[in-house]
Amino acid sequence: MKQENLRNVAIIAHVDHGKTTLVDRLLWSTHVFRANQQVEERVMDSNDQERERGITILSKNCSITYKDTKINIIDTPGHADFGGEVERVLNMADGALLIVDAYEGPKPQTRFVLSHALACGLRIVVVVNKIDRPNADPEGAIDKVFDLMVELGASDEQLDFPVVYASAVNGYARYDYNDGNMDMIPLLDTILKEIPAPDVDPDGPVALQVCTIDHSSYEGRIGVGRLHSGTMHEKEQVLVVRPDGTQRSAQVRKVYTFENLGKAEVPEAHAGDIIAVIGIEDADIGDVITDPENPVSMPPIAVEEPTMSVVFEASTSPIVGREGDIVGARQLKERLMREKEANISMRINETEDKSGVEVAGRGVLHLSVLMESMRREGFEFQVGRPQVVYKIDEAGNKLEPIEEATVDVPNDYAGKAIEVMGNAGGIMEDMASDDSVTHLTFKIPSRGTMGLKTRILNATHGEAVLFHRFREYGPYSGEMPGRKNGSMIAMSTGKAVAYALDTLQERGRLFVKPGDECYEGMIVGESAKEGDMVVNVEKTKNLGNQRSSTADKAIQLTPPITFTLEEALEYIEDDELVEVTPQSIRLRKRLLS
Numbered sequence: 001m002k003q004e005n006l007r008n009v010a011i012i013a014h015v016d017h018g019k020t021t022l023v024d025r026l027l028w029s030t031h032v033f034r035a036n037q038q039v040e041e042r043v044m045d046s047n048d049q050e051r052e053r054g055i056t057i058l059s060k061n062c063s064i065t066y067k068d069t070k071i072n073i074i075d076t077p078g079h080a081d082f083g084g085e086v087e088r089v090l091n092m093a094d095g096a097l098l099i100v101d102a103y104e105g106p107k108p109q110t111r112f113v114l115s116h117a118l119a120c121g122l123r124i125v126v127v128v129n130k131i132d133r134p135n136a137d138p139e140g141a142i143d144k145v146f147d148l149m150v151e152l153g154a155s156d157e158q159l160d161f162p163v164v165y166a167s168a169v170n171g172y173a174r175y176d177y178n179d180g181n182m183d184m185i186p187l188l189d190t191i192l193k194e195i196p197a198p199d200v201d202p203d204g205p206v207a208l209q210v211c212t213i214d215h216s217s218y219e220g221r222i223g224v225g226r227l228h229s230g231t232m233h234e235k236e237q238v239l240v241v242r243p244d245g246t247q248r249s250a251q252v253r254k255v256y257t258f259e260n261l262g263k264a265e266v267p268e269a270h271a272g273d274i275i276a277v278i279g280i281e282d283a284d285i286g287d288v289i290t291d292p293e294n295p296v297s298m299p300p301i302a303v304e305e306p307t308m309s310v311v312f313e314a315s316t317s318p319i320v321g322r323e324g325d326i327v328g329a330r331q332l333k334e335r336l337m338r339e340k341e342a343n344i345s346m347r348i349n350e351t352e353d354k355s356g357v358e359v360a361g362r363g364v365l366h367l368s369v370l371m372e373s374m375r376r377e378g379f380e381f382q383v384g385r386p387q388v389v390y391k392i393d394e395a396g397n398k399l400e401p402i403e404e405a406t407v408d409v410p411n412d413y414a415g416k417a418i419e420v421m422g423n424a425g426g427i428m429e430d431m432a433s434d435d436s437v438t439h440l441t442f443k444i445p446s447r448g449t450m451g452l453k454t455r456i457l458n459a460t461h462g463e464a465v466l467f468h469r470f471r472e473y474g475p476y477s478g479e480m481p482g483r484k485n486g487s488m489i490a491m492s493t494g495k496a497v498a499y500a501l502d503t504l505q506e507r508g509r510l511f512v513k514p515g516d517e518c519y520e521g522m523i524v525g526e527s528a529k530e531g532d533m534v535v536n537v538e539k540t541k542n543l544g545n546q547r548s549s550t551a552d553k554a555i556q557l558t559p560p561i562t563f564t565l566e567e568a569l570e571y572i573e574d575d576e577l578v579e580v581t582p583q584s585i586r587l588r589k590r591l592l593s
């Protein structure tokens with residue numbers, strides 16, 4: 001039965017294409033904001049770090065009501081480290097708004113999330129945003145979206161997508177980009193008309209599959225999912241079926257639905273709605289919460305496994321003027337063990353010798369988000385080099401995480417990009433180009449992705465756009481060709497990296513000792529620290545297919561060297577530590593104990 005007064009809509013977009021602004025406007029135009037509430041307040045990216053990094057770390061829900069219809073808006077993380085979560089949240093929706101910048105057209109994140117949305121069979125509404133921008137090319141953006149959808153195997157129905165033009169920042173949506181409309185109504189009406197209402201059995205047995213886990217210090221664990229069938233009541237007696245088939249009975253304490261910007265406690269919730277269930281002690285992603293008398297079985301959902309791990313230890317650095325003391329170590333452990341409760345996507349355990357805590361997550365970004373939060377909370381700690389999480393299969397073979405990487409690069413630099421990817425262990429699977437851009441797809445061991453972004457930017461004068469995500473565990477492919485592990489250290493000082501040798505001097509990001517040999521485009525050096533010499537590479541000679549240079553000119557580095565956590569984690573060597581304090585992030589040699 002169709003729940004005509006309900007819609008579940010996912011929002012997908014490349015970072016900065018206007019997702020947050022658009023959702024704010026929808027909330028605003030359906031009067032969610034009370035008169036005294038600041039409209040500028042950004043709704044979806046509520047976490048400071050998310051705002052600064054321009055990524056959505058956790059998916060969040062909100063809802064609006066329009067023409068007596070409740071519209072659940074489901075935010076989708078755009079970063080590849082959160083791939084599994086994307087699949088799960090998209091499964092809660094019946095359709096998606098694909099937001100595309102009218103000037104930039106679709107970008108790698110658009111491709112990544114759209115491919116999942118199409119595979120889930122979602123109806124896509126294309127929102128061409130930023131039509132107010134000078135040089136906006138709305139029709140061009142639509143053509144590119146169409147081509148992309150064809151390439152990604154969209155169905156005929158999906159290809160017949162409705163389009164709404166918008167300027168989120170100015171608060172308007174239009175059926176035609178110059179029709180002069182000045183409100184959001186066309187988009188709201190299009191959602192009601194084009195996104196299918198959930199087709200569910202309201203009288204069937206209660207069933208919900210937990211898609212995300214939330215945590216509140218007051219309520220404990222909160223399981224969020226779409227109610228597949230039936231009605232969920234507060235205090236309902238339920239059966240919880242784990243993905244491995246084990247079962248137990250439990251009682252739901254409270255039921256919440258998403259109302260406007262927050263959650264609202266309700267006595268009962270109905271099939272098709274997205275709800276939060278409180279009171280199931282160790283609820284986990286993939287659990288099916290169902291009627292004990294008449295249990296519903298649902299296909300298991302993918303839960304991504306951690307692929308990278310780091311060890312956290314209490315800080316022992318003389319630099320921060322403090323010996324690692326027992327109190328510091330205990331607080332650090334307690335903080336990480338609390339995280340274990342709330343963050344089921346990470347695996348957190350004390351190391352065997354109990355000197356530290358090993359934290360495994362889905363990639364460097366995933367791990368650095370936790371570290372950055374702790375840094376802001378005032379913790380001081382040090383972490384070692386991230387390690388790939390290997391597995392052994394039944395036949396005793398060593399397996400390693402393998403990723404899929406895509407590179408978009410101007411045609412002239414395609415050769416360079418292929419070379420860098422090859423040196424990192426990448427195997428090219430696909431290559432397609434138009435008159436300006438080459439699109440490359442590779443399979444690459446996760447090991448090879450460490451520091452890869454910097455290397456490929458350096459080799460392509462900053463033009464390549466690299467995107468990678470976990471694909472599968474595969475056979476360990478042995479030593480990496482061309483990567484001199486341990487002998488060189490690459491460093492960069494800010495978010496941006498130096499793109500070419502001729503810009504390095506100006507940017508002060510090349511750290512090498514005079515006489516060092518370095519490969520073109522690489523930022524190399526050895527244990528550079530504040531005040532060290534920075535050497536400009538001037539002579540370049542050909543060495544096989546790799547151009548090599550000798551460092552022969554020194555310039556003074558301007559201190560201090562600062563890192564972002566992600567950079568530090570990507571460049572760290574085996575015998576080094578990243579030392580994190582609220583004031584700084586530094587790389588230093590590990591002290592011999």
Ligand code: GDP
Nearest residue numbers: 015016017018019020021129130133167168169
């Ligand atoms: P998100 O990363 O997709 O959530 O994007 P945001 O909503 O944060 O928007 C990114 C930037 O684009 C911000 O500076 C917005 O002010 C700007 N922006 C959003 N919508 C529009 C628009 O319609 N026109 C223009 N010119 N800028 C916009």
